[in-house]
Amino acid sequence: MRSLYSKLKIPVMLVVLYGLxxxxxxxxxxxxxxxxxxxxxxxxxxxxxxxxxxxxxxGHAAFYGIGAYTSGLITVKLGxxxxxxxxxxxxxxxxxxxLLGIPTLRLRGLYLAVATLGFGEIxxxxxxxxxxxxxxxxGLTGVPSPTIGPWRLDMYHSYYYLSATALIVVVFxxxxxxxxxxxxxxxxxxxxxxxxEAMGINSTYYKITAFTISSFFAGIAGxxxxxEIMFVSPESFVNAESVxxxxxxxxxxVGSIPGSIVGAIALTIIPEYLRAVGDxxxxxxxxxxxxxxxxxxxxxxxxxxxxxxxxxxxxxYRSGRAKxxxxxxxx
Amino acid sequence: xxxxxxxTQSLSISFGGVHAVDKVDMEVEKGxxxxxxxPNGAGKTTFFNLVSGYYxxxxxxVTFKGExxxxxxxxERTRRGIGxxxxxxxxxxxxxVLDNAMVGLHSRLKSNLIGAFLRTRATREEEExxxxxVRELLHFVGLDGHEDNLAKNLPYGMxxxxxIARALATRPELLxxxxxxxxxxxxxxxxxVEIIQKIRDRGITVILIExxxxxxxxxxxxxxxxxxxxxxxxxxxxxxxxxxxxxxxxLGKEE
Numbered sequence: 001m002r003s004l005y006s007k008l009k010i011p012v013m014l015v016v017l018y019g020l021x022x023x024x025x026x027x028x029x030x031x032x033x034x035x036x037x038x039x040x041x042x043x044x045x046x047x048x049x050x051x052x053x054x055x056x057x058x059g060h061a062a063f064y065g066i067g068a069y070t071s072g073l074i075t076v077k078l079g080x081x082x083x084x085x086x087x088x089x090x091x092x093x094x095x096x097x098x099l100l101g102i103p104t105l106r107l108r109g110l111y112l113a114v115a116t117l118g119f120g121e122i123x124x125x126x127x128x129x130x131x132x133x134x135x136x137x138x139g140l141t142g143v144p145s146p147t148i149g150p151w152r153l154d155m156y157h158s159y160y161y162l163s164a165t166a167l168i169v170v171v172f173x174x175x176x177x178x179x180x181x182x183x184x185x186x187x188x189x190x191x192x193x194x195x196x197e198a199m200g201i202n203s204t205y206y207k208i209t210a211f212t213i214s215s216f217f218a219g220i221a222g223x224x225x226x227x228e229i230m231f232v233s234p235e236s237f238v239n240a241e242s243v244x245x246x247x248x249x250x251x252x253x254v255g256s257i258p259g260s261i262v263g264a265i266a267l268t269i270i271p272e273y274l275r276a277v278g279d280x281x282x283x284x285x286x287x288x289x290x291x292x293x294x295x296x297x298x299x300x301x302x303x304x305x306x307x308x309x310x311x312x313x314x315x316x317y318r319s320g321r322a323k324x325x326x327x328x329x330x331x
Numbered sequence: 332x333x334x335x336x337x338x339t340q341s342l343s344i345s346f347g348g349v350h351a352v353d354k355v356d357m358e359v360e361k362g363x364x365x366x367x368x369x370p371n372g373a374g375k376t377t378f379f380n381l382v383s384g385y386y387x388x389x390x391x392x393v394t395f396k397g398e399x400x401x402x403x404x405x406x407e408r409t410r411r412g413i414g415x416x417x418x419x420x421x422x423x424x425x426x427x428v429l430d431n432a433m434v435g436l437h438s439r440l441k442s443n444l445i446g447a448f449l450r451t452r453a454t455r456e457e458e459e460x461x462x463x464x465v466r467e468l469l470h471f472v473g474l475d476g477h478e479d480n481l482a483k484n485l486p487y488g489m490x491x492x493x494x495i496a497r498a499l500a501t502r503p504e505l506l507x508x509x510x511x512x513x514x515x516x517x518x519x520x521x522x523x524v525e526i527i528q529k530i531r532d533r534g535i536t537v538i539l540i541e542x543x544x545x546x547x548x549x550x551x552x553x554x555x556x557x558x559x560x561x562x563x564x565x566x567x568x569x570x571x572x573x574x575x576x577x578x579x580x581x582l583g584k585e586e
Contacts, residue, residue, distance in 0.1 A: 180454070181436075181440050184426075191422075191426060192424075196434070199435050200501055
């Protein structure tokens with residue numbers, strides 16, 4: 001029974017994930033599903049930086065925006081293929097992360113948060129004011145849909161296969177990172193930077209690496225977004241968006257990989273259900289987050305991990321890694 | 332005796348006019364157990380921080396295996412063979428015991444990002460070898476069976492031993508132990524002494540800061556005494572025990 005659970009866990013998740021368009025092709029639902037995939041990637045990418053390495057960022061929408069605009073501009077203005085746009089989105093956003101990572105290395109906690117917040121605002125202002133490049137507040141129209149062989153992914157439900165696959169690839173890579181020497185070094189820095197240095201870890205190098213990987217994935221999410229709604233405008237990358245991503249990660253559980261996904265899906269869907277209550281929507285949304293952080297500091301991810309261990313029959317913590325709600329407590 | 336393993340010359344650091352470590356000259360030969368003692372606030376831990384690269388001195392030099400390492404950062408010194416533990420335990424609390432020790436292998440493993448993402452054969456084999464090595468070290472300090480526990484859930488004495496195992500995983504030639512016996516119940520002291528002796532038998536030179544005199548006297552080859560940042564005495568346990576300056580530092584001067 002229990003080994004059956006372990007064997008079937010991943011196949012069942014894949015069937016559910018890829019099966020969704022067979023259940024419904026409603027554009028509203030499928031657009032939300034795409035956004036859930038994109039936000040999952042964003043929350044995961046932030047988790048690499050904040051959850052693994054302990055470095056705060058409240059400017060993640062900046063990398064998301066850089067990715068979206070990079071791919072949008074390259075495909076619209078230069079006419080490059082979309083796949084080149086995706087890669088460029090990751091690379092340019094990754095470089096931006098590297099450039100932000102270097103000067104902010106000495107900053108910790110709230111100071112780093114404020115610096116990243118400032119960076120988010122700078123990127124937003126550039127997107128708004130560099131009209132000759134970005135088309136300013138009017139946004140960039142005519143961003144093309146990708147094609148795979150004979151299939152044109154120009155419907156939300158067909159595009160969903162791309163966004164779901166992108167999420168799977170990112171999850172896979174983030175897991176591998178987590179269980180590697182590099183991931184261990186990042187966790188060590190989060191836990192105790194002085195002790196990490198005593199173990200021969202160059203904390204500067206790994207913090208910059210975390211910044212770069214994190215913003216690379218956020219850039220990919222940006223490209224996914226641009227080609228999904230086929231339009232990019234600065235309004236999608238305001239600081240409030242960074243806060244949303246942060247909330248998704250925290251509600252999911254800081255440092256938890258499944259948590260980031262569940263947190264992102266939950267906080268993508270919940271506001272839609274709350275539309276019924278009109279202006280109270282944001283109040284309730286905020287209340288949900290406050291309650292989660294207060295009563296489940298390990299986040300949804302803590303429950304998932306506990307459930308997973310129970311179903312798999314490994315009573316106690318097994319994998320050698322647990323996650324820290326330290327950052328959650330600071331939020 | 333050839334070049335000493337560790338040598339400091341006129342090593343000094345001051346914080347806002349306070350000379351926390353003041354012109355300390357010392358040499359440690361390979362294979363010794365070398366103890367640093369002194370009253371509270373004498374500058375012992377500060378001296379460790381200077382040797383391991385957590386502070387940069389305001390004067391003087393640190394030489395390790397004949398190389399001037401005064402300006403090297405902490406992680407670079409670890410890679411050259413200086414391992415350390417901390418007085419106030421600094422484990423990776425939310426990581427397992429095994430992972431804590433695995434982090435100690437960091438600079439000796441090679442797997443990079445590419446290896447991590449692709450999980451190449453070389454990476455997997457390296458991890459497997461690393462885990463075996465670490466298990467052996469955990470056994471060495473008597474932590475068998477605790478591999479999967481979180482470090483923060485270990486009792487105090489085991490946390491101290493995990494710090495030692497983690498430092499040994501960096502494969503140091505010189506190991507700095509900052510008050511390894513502090514807070515340990517009496518019945519655990521003998522096994523600590525035994526661990527330190529076995530570390531020396533592995534060819535690792537040990538410098539320890541310790542307040543428990545029975546521990547210091549039983550395992551040290553040489554002892555250095557600091558008081559107000561200055562070295563006031565150095566010698567064998569027997570010499571130090573009868574040194575007038577040391578007695579005065581500890582007990583006060585008779586009027």
